[in-house]
Amino acid sequence: MPYYSQEIIDEIISKNDIVSVVGERVHLKRQGGSYVGLCPFHNDRNPSFSVSPSKQMCHCFSCLEGGDVISFVMKYENYTFPEAVKVLADRAGVALPEVQYTPEMQLVKGKREKLYEIMNEAEKYFFYQLKTEAGALGMRYFEERQLTPETIQHFGLGYSLQYSNDIVRYLRKKGYDDDLIREAGLGVFYEKEGMVDKFINRVMFPIQNSNGKVIGFGGRVMGDAKPKYLNSPENLIFEKRKNLFGLNYARRSKKKYMILCEGYMDVIAMHQAGFTEAVASLGTAFTPEQAMLLKRFTKDVLLAYDSDGPGVAAALKALAILNEMDMHGRVINMKPYKDPDEFIKGLGVEEFQKRLDHAEDGFMFEVRQAHVPFETEGAGARERTEFTRTLVDMLCRFEDEIERENYLTDVASIYNIDRDTLHNAVIKAASRGASERTKAALNVRSLGNEESAKRKDNIKGSAKRCEMTLLAWIAQRPELYEQIKEDITASDFTDDIYRKAAEIIFGQIKNGKVVPTSVIESFEEDEEKRAVTEVFFSSPEELEQDPQMESGAERFKNLVIKVKQNGLGSASNMSADPNAELERLIAGKRLVEELSRRKFNV
Numbered sequence: 001m002p003y004y005s006q007e008i009i010d011e012i013i014s015k016n017d018i019v020s021v022v023g024e025r026v027h028l029k030r031q032g033g034s035y036v037g038l039c040p041f042h043n044d045r046n047p048s049f050s051v052s053p054s055k056q057m058c059h060c061f062s063c064l065e066g067g068d069v070i071s072f073v074m075k076y077e078n079y080t081f082p083e084a085v086k087v088l089a090d091r092a093g094v095a096l097p098e099v100q101y102t103p104e105m106q107l108v109k110g111k112r113e114k115l116y117e118i119m120n121e122a123e124k125y126f127f128y129q130l131k132t133e134a135g136a137l138g139m140r141y142f143e144e145r146q147l148t149p150e151t152i153q154h155f156g157l158g159y160s161l162q163y164s165n166d167i168v169r170y171l172r173k174k175g176y177d178d179d180l181i182r183e184a185g186l187g188v189f190y191e192k193e194g195m196v197d198k199f200i201n202r203v204m205f206p207i208q209n210s211n212g213k214v215i216g217f218g219g220r221v222m223g224d225a226k227p228k229y230l231n232s233p234e235n236l237i238f239e240k241r242k243n244l245f246g247l248n249y250a251r252r253s254k255k256k257y258m259i260l261c262e263g264y265m266d267v268i269a270m271h272q273a274g275f276t277e278a279v280a281s282l283g284t285a286f287t288p289e290q291a292m293l294l295k296r297f298t299k300d301v302l303l304a305y306d307s308d309g310p311g312v313a314a315a316l317k318a319l320a321i322l323n324e325m326d327m328h329g330r331v332i333n334m335k336p337y338k339d340p341d342e343f344i345k346g347l348g349v350e351e352f353q354k355r356l357d358h359a360e361d362g363f364m365f366e367v368r369q370a371h372v373p374f375e376t377e378g379a380g381a382r383e384r385t386e387f388t389r390t391l392v393d394m395l396c397r398f399e400d401e402i403e404r405e406n407y408l409t410d411v412a413s414i415y416n417i418d419r420d421t422l423h424n425a426v427i428k429a430a431s432r433g434a435s436e437r438t439k440a441a442l443n444v445r446s447l448g449n450e451e452s453a454k455r456k457d458n459i460k461g462s463a464k465r466c467e468m469t470l471l472a473w474i475a476q477r478p479e480l481y482e483q484i485k486e487d488i489t490a491s492d493f494t495d496d497i498y499r500k501a502a503e504i505i506f507g508q509i510k511n512g513k514v515v516p517t518s519v520i521e522s523f524e525e526d527e528e529k530r531a532v533t534e535v536f537f538s539s540p541e542e543l544e545q546d547p548q549m550e551s552g553a554e555r556f557k558n559l560v561i562k563v564k565q566n567g568l569g570s571a572s573n574m575s576a577d578p579n580a581e582l583e584r585l586i587a588g589k590r591l592v593e594e595l596s597r598r599k600f601n602v
Contacts, residue, residue, distance in 0.1 A: 004085060006518070008097065009070070012085060013517045015092035018056045018069040025076055040076055040254075041065040050537070055516045059537040066533040068517035075526075078251040078297045083211070108236070115237045118176050118184045119206075119214040125170055126158025126204040126217075135159040137222050138203045145265060146345065151272045156206045160199040160219060167197050185216065185232035199230065205245070205264040207232070207282060210293070212248040216240075218264055218283060231283045241287040244279040244294070246271065253277035257300035259332075259356070260286065260318065261340060262311065266304065269341040273349050275356075278304070278340075286318040291325045299327045302359050307334040312369060319362045323397075329362035367394065367411055388417055392425045463566040467498040470559040471505065472535050475516070478509045483600055484560055487591060492567030497523070497531050552602040561595050564588070 028035040039049035039060040048062040059066035073084040089096050129135045138159030168187045178195050181187040187195045202219030209215050216232030246267040253276045261267050261280040270278040305311040322329040332355050337343040344352050370390050374383040398404035412419040474481050490503035508514045516536045523529050568588040
């Protein structure tokens with residue numbers, strides 16, 4: 001990932017007015033000193049999305065999404081940080097510095113660029129051949145699959161001719177050597193024949209990475225040759241397990257979910273029908289790396305796998321991976337058809353949308369498939385007992401009590417099992433063999449431990465709220481820092497995010513100006529950025545439990561005291577030397593007493 005200095009980032013932010021950038025994507029209305037509109041990140045009916053020209057930040061008061069102009073473009077366009085920076089730099093005419101490479105890195109960079117270049121050339125050639133008389137066989141295949149000329153062009157579909165060295169000869173004429181042709185997976189070397197085409201007499205599906213660069217091809221043979229489907233081999237720019245077909249288009253979809261298919265044609269047919277959120281794995285089973293790639297854009301995945309036995313087995317494996325990645329999987333019912341392409345052709349777009357709207361919860365799908373072996377004719381008490389034991393094992397996987405109990409209630413009702421009996425069996429199973437985390441979630445710890453844990457959570461939550469509120473006061477009214485700068489430091493903040501934010505904000509105040517966008521860009525994770533954005537957008541009065549009980553000065557003083565007290569008790573501030581620790585605590589206690597007598601001007 002390229003590194004850009006804070007000076008470059010600040011320049012890009014300053015030259016991209018956030019009101020203008022957001023306004024290109026969201027209809028905004030002026031309201032006082034800010035602009036408001038419907039939030040693009042959730043189903044917003046009442047304008048809750050605020051854009052501040054003075055702070056150059058945006059914030060949704062409902063879903064809490066927000067940040068600076070870079071954060072907004074990343075979230076809205078599903079871009080990575082470098083991608084968003086590049087787009088905004090181009091928009092503002094800011095020249096990004098050349099990344100410095102070592103000689104070894106330069107060689108790899110050069111090889112990558114050459115591979116991208118030759119892949120792009122091959123895509124154009126295959127696409128051209130599809131339109132020729134020699135490519136009529138491939139065109140007839142796509143027409144029989146009811147693809148429009150617009151769809152064919154959109155996906156860059158093509159055809160590899162029936163000659164053994166057609167693309168090889170073409171690429172040689174373009175100046176590419178055999179080593180590069182072979183590494184790109186476009187040619188294969190044999191001792192007798194020499195370099196020949198890897199793809200012969202196949203319709204060609206260009207595979208693009210999430211940025212839209214061609215990295216490989218999938219080819220379906222037009223005759224009886226084997227294999228029926230053939231993919232490019234892996235190389236420096238192409239790893240099947242780390243890419244998804246169609247993601248370069250699906251990432252722009254505004255849907256809150258993505259649809260995972262098995263094949264290229266399923267994705268293409270769905271995009272043609274308007275379901276542009278569809279992607280597919282690349283001729284292999286769904287992988288954890290592909291799940292992580294999807295997670296960049298959504299946690300909700302609908303599986304549009306074939307309705308036959310292998311499709312069900314693949315769906316169960318994909319659900320297991322999604323669960324492991326803390327993602328939510330649902331399964332689309334394709335019956336009476338085999339796959340999405342057949343379904344849409346048979347029953348139409350509206351009916352398919354209904355199937356999406358009523359996709360089956362992943363866990364309930366797993367339960368239903370687990371029940372299939374016990375649906376034999378004459379099944380009796382023994383079969384019901386075995387199935388119930390299977391259910392118990394499946395329910396034990398849930399560590400969240402509410403989620404587990406909801407599923408337990410549903411399966412007990414659907415499969416006519418006494419709920420209390422099932423509940424007790426799950427508790428006993430967890431007590432016998434579940435992990436400590438699962439036992440805790442199943443309420444098998446002692447009441448005393450529960451109360452202790454709740455008490456610790458409440459204390460931690462209270463401290464965090466105080467720190468956020470005090471930071472909001474200081475960030476929005478930097479002049480208040482003058483009254484506490486000798487008494488409160490960043491180390492007094494026990495929450496990691498607020499400690500780092502305090503360090504940056506206090507430093508900026510000393511340098512003369514708080515720059516909210518600069519503070520936000522100091523954090524990498526989305527959750528961290530949202531938390532810091534809220535500091536700048538929330539009024540301290542809204543954050544306090546009961547702001548009417550005291551004057552502003554008294555509330556401010558109490559916050560300062562609470563933050564100082566919490567900081568004194570923080571393990572990170574404790575000294576390993578007992579004498580030094582005692583002195584620290586005594587000095588801290590004296591300071592708290594002095595603060596309680598001090599008058600603040602707010």
